[in-house]
Amino acid sequence: MTSAWAGAAPVTVRVPAKVNLELLVGSPRADGFHPLATVYQAVSLYDDVTVEESDRWSVTVDGPYAGGVPTDGSNLALRAARRLAATAGVLDPVAVTIHKDIPVAGGMAGGSADAAAALVACDQFWQLGLEKSALEMEAAELGSDVPFLVRGGTAIGSGRGELLAPALARGTFHWVFAISDEGLSTPAVYAECDRLRGSASVAPPEPKPETMAALRSGDVRALAAVLENDLQEAAFSLRPALRAVLAEGLGLGALGGVVSGSGPTVAFLVEDNEAGIDLAIGLTASGAAANVRRATGPVHGAHVLVGARD
Ligand code: ATP
Numbered sequence: 654m655t656s657a658w659a660g661a662a663p664v665t666v667r668v669p670a671k672v673n674l675e676l677l678v679g680s681p682r683a684d685g686f687h688p689l690a691t692v693y694q695a696v697s698l699y700d701d702v703t704v705e706e707s708d709r710w711s712v713t714v715d716g717p718y719a720g721g722v723p724t725d726g727s728n729l730a731l732r733a734a735r736r737l738a739a740t741a742g743v744l745d746p747v748a749v750t751i752h753k754d755i756p757v758a759g760g761m762a763g764g765s766a767d768a769a770a771a772l773v774a775c776d777q778f779w780q781l782g783l784e785k786s787a788l789e790m791e792a793a794e795l796g797s798d799v800p801f802l803v804r805g806g807t808a809i810g811s812g813r814g815e816l817l818a819p820a821l822a823r824g825t826f827h828w829v830f831a832i833s834d835e836g837l838s839t840p841a842v843y844a845e846c847d848r849l850r851g852s853a854s855v856a857p858p859e860p861k862p863e864t865m866a867a868l869r870s871g872d873v874r875a876l877a878a879v880l881e882n883d884l885q886e887a888a889f890s891l892r893p894a895l896r897a898v899l900a901e902g903l904g905l906g907a908l909g910g911v912v913s914g915s916g917p918t919v920a921f922l923v924e925d926n927e928a929g930i931d932l933a934i935g936l937t938a939s940g941a942a943a944n945v946r947r948a949t950g951p952v953h954g955a956h957v958l959v960g961a962r963d
Pocket of ligand 1: 721723728751756757760761762763764767768798837839915
């Protein structure tokens with residue numbers, strides 16, 4: 654049977670990675686999820702996700718971080734496409750291609766980013782015309798970080814991270830990321846956080862007013878001073894070498910540094926582009942990290958690059 658979409662132009666969506674400026678974690682809820690108060694920022698490391706007409710569901714991955722990404726039904730981009738098809742009553746499969754430039758299992762939500770991109774791409778390809786809010790609701794069913802990667806910018810996340818409120822942020826921040834060549838499992842890092850806390854119960858957290866004030870002012874030094882991640886000690890416990898990476902970056906002149914999400918990527922804030930280049934050179938020369946990348950934030954969430962229709 655010929656697909657209703659035969660001959661339709663492929664759609665490519667670009668999606669950013671995220672860093673958590675603040676990640677406050679409460680004790681697990683009855684459903685096993687940890688209540689969070691987080692401040693996400695979308696940063697300019699991108700995956701590109703293309704969907705096109707096909708006679709079967711498939712996913713192909715290329716690019717610098719293709720290794721370690723599943724190409725079966727567990728791939729989050731493919732799951733997102735299939736889920737949206739089921740919701741929207743689309744019967745025809747698509748082929749998904751991911752160009753992967755976001756580190757895998759690096760605490761930068763690369764898999765969630767691909768899911769967000771697949772939703773936006775399929776919405777466009779199937780001409781569903783869904784509102785962003787509808788896409789974000791669909792996204793929340795796929796994973797806690799997925800709605801933010803649809804939205805982008807800077808936002809406060811609550812619940813398990815899926816409930817978003819805008820955060821007023823002024824200016825552009827310059828980041829340097831020290832990326833490990835071996836990822837950390839997000840569930841393992843949360844479990845380690847619980848283990849380190851023992852029987853102490855931690856109330857559902859609230860975002861810190863200082864972080865909001867620093868973002869509103871656009872003052873990079875103020876923001877650098879309030880970076881905080883409750884998962885950092887757990888990431889250090891599982892990967893002790895990360896302490897030295899953080900110390901190295903701060904010693905080389907970063908204004909602030911923090912483990913990104915569940916790690917092992919360490920994110921450093923710097924004054925400007927020049928300072929970012931200097932820090933990236935210093936971190937590379939010291940051998941502190943397998944790979945060093947620079948980026949800016951905030952940037953837009955998942956957006957159509959090629960294949961836009963009017
Ligand atoms: P988070 O910051 O949301 O905790 P992360 O950045 O640490 O996530 P991901 O890169 O999202 O981690 O990958 C976590 C795991 O998800 C991978 O080890 C991989 O097995 C699986 N996965 C499924 N689909 C994808 C995808 N499209 N890209 C990357 N990983 C995927």
